[in-house]
Amino acid sequence: MRILLVEDNEMNRALVRAILARTAEQRLHGTELVEAENVAAARAALAGREFDLILLDVHLPDGSGLAIAQEVRDRGTGPPVVALTAAALPREQAAALDAGCDTFLAKPYTSSELVDTIVKLLPA
Numbered sequence: 001m002r003i004l005l006v007e008d009n010e011m012n013r014a015l016v017r018a019i020l021a022r023t024a025e026q027r028l029h030g031t032e033l034v035e036a037e038n039v040a041a042a043r044a045a046l047a048g049r050e051f052d053l054i055l056l057d058v059h060l061p062d063g064s065g066l067a068i069a070q071e072v073r074d075r076g077t078g079p080p081v082v083a084l085t086a087a088a089l090p091r092e093q094a095a096a097l098d099a100g101c102d103t104f105l106a107k108p109y110t111s112s113e114l115v116d117t118i119v120k121l122l123p124a
Helices: 010-022 039-048 065-074 090-098 111-121
Strands: 002-006 032-036 053-057 081-085 103-106
Touching: 002 010, 002 039, 010 032, 010 111, 032 039, 039 065, 053 065, 053 111, 065 081, 065 090, 081 090, 081 111, 090 103, 103 111
Parallel strands: 002 032, 002 053, 053 081, 081 103
Antiparallel strands: none
16 A cells, blocks of 8 residues: 655654554555655656555645645646645635545544544545
8 A cells, every 4th residue: 555645844744654554453564655745746756656545634835735635636647635624614624635535634634533533534
């Protein structure tokens, strides 16, 4: 399994790495986590590889993560996209879903919330 994590904050990237490394969920063992710090790096990663899931920070230093979600959806097929943001207002959730995200996870989230969200979106 390969997950793209688009997140500009190193502490948040380290948290996701730790959660995936320590999870008891067998389906996530051996997951390759590809990290991108901004929109440009995310686009480069998506151009060269296939992913099973995208974890996408909404607010990035060089633009909106929602632009990435929209680009993935505009291609017609693509991996599930989880919007990650501290801005958990209903309008932000709606914007994420409108942009093509499959679901929304508000920061801070727990380990179990992240793992459960990933597992629900993965193919059987």
